[in-house]
Amino acid sequence: PSSRSLMDKLNRTGPSTARWGPPLATGLHRSSASGPGRRRLLLSTPIFYANGPPHLGHLYSALLADALHRHRGLRGAGPGRLSTGTDEHGLKIQQAAAAAGTSPPELCAHISALFRQALTQAAVSFTDFIRTSEPRHQRAVCHFWGALQEHGALYKGSYEGWYCTPDECFLPESQLTERMDTQGRTYKVSLETGHEVHWTKEENYMFRLSAFRDPLQKWLRDNPRAVSPEPFYQRVLHWLGDDLPDLSVSRERSRLQWGIPVPGDSTQTIYVWVDALVNYLSVVGYPETHGEWWPAAHHIVGKDILKFHAVYWPALLMAAGLPPPEQILVHSHWTVRGQKMSKSLGNVIDPFACIGQYTVDGFRYFLLRQGVPERDCDYYDDKVVKVLNSELADALGGLLNRSTALSINPSNTYPYFSESCFPKILDYRETKALGRASAEDYEFVVSVASLPLQVASYFEDFQIYKALECIALCVRQTNGFFQRHKPWKLNRNHPAEKLWLDTIIHVTLECLRVFGTLLQPVIPCTADKLLSRLAVEPEERGLSNLTFLPRYNGKPCPFEGRQLGPDTGVLFHRLKKSSQHQIENKRL
């Protein structure tokens, strides 16, 4: 469903039920959550440039895509693919290989393997990994080039301008500024990236980008969610308000040998960005079988490559006779002391060291919980320790530990809910205490009941951090509920007390079941541990049929009376502050 329909539902079942008494339906049933039809979707990360090893920023792009992919799978939203890979051509790689005393293919094989390893270690569930040096990709690029030529979108022209090798693009004067080196010599750099530019003149193939200004504007007007979140959509519209000069799409082969030659012209090499962007088509079998998946594609990209994805790529596709992708989901950068973390700047954080220190799920949780698509986020080790200790170790792990302790639940079963202790009421504010539950308890179960719909809506809107914020809030509320009623003080041998004690544990385990189910796309291993402890079977972990506290509505709860799973120990271990020094030492 569209996020609007989800939000409408949420507005109806959220605030209104909070006021009028909870029906406690999560609202997530196959018909509403997965829409009228299951459909295919290709999610993709950018392909990462193989001029250096992966860093935390790359992992972040991949984790966003992975969480969306896993979320779709759990919703039963239809067949999905998650593609990623490495971008292996271009001057930067040619230069990096020369500097490392190796050949471009050798350098790329090594770096590509590192990316594959980092993504695999971080539990990114990619279904496709593409390398632009692969024959299947080169064939697709050549075919795509042919389609551009056939449609009259290319011409040969002499091109002169400021070229930025690290960014692999020509830049207009308006995007340059001057700097002075230590000898007092001035030189020009890109305003955006600070990389030096050089005056370059050469014969190139040009792409008639200027002809696509109107079609691009129309595409964006007709598809207001094509670029998301909104500030990035506005940024693209703003760019399209300016001049849109034709784009140089090849380089002289004498200067750039490491790339795909222009079909039928051995003096030219295809521009690395045209080559790279076509990866989204080559993974789905272009030019033969792409129709099964294209244009049902969502690209997850950093804001640094927004123009390539939201201006050049849709224009190239239109020129080749193909529709633009459905959505471009954009995120901001992780910075280190305010500066973008980047290979070229060398201020990178090693994801392998972070995973080793904070665990796979710990680091996944931190990046997705703290990364805000619209804003840059500064990375500190002590922030990781704080977030993970408070939210995963203490709040979530502590709650599971306390509510499953043998001292309060000696039979180690999912206890029974008692309607007499927690009766169904229409308006908790006007009802005198009928059972043992307080107005605060009713309010809290309403928030947990609306959580699945809220989380679905945030995933739909590419606001995963907000979904995690809501879950963290509900975990805190559940701890408050447990603490408020002090079940450890209730006497299990007293029949009335036992009913209430079991009800408190039942409600708490129901909350934990909902949290565990919703957290699967972000912390798959920890969520599995939690759900296994609660004896939730694999087929009971989907999002489309997630229920919460059915006994409150007089419906049967399949978990009641079930033996809990084995206690496999602490859910998430507390991290020590000193780990920061260890990780820094590892980096050195």
Ligand SMILES: Nc1ncnc2c1ncn2[C@@H]1O[C@H](COP(=O)(O)OP(=O)(O)OP(=O)(O)O)[C@@H](O)[C@H]1O
């Ligand atoms: N600091 C960062 N924060 C978030 N994402 C990043 C960051 N750096 C890179 N990425 C992600 O990786 C994509 C491609 O990055 P790329 O391979 O060009 O890495 P890079 O470190 O920016 O390289 P370079 O410094 O050589 O330009 C970006 O579009 C973005 O999706």
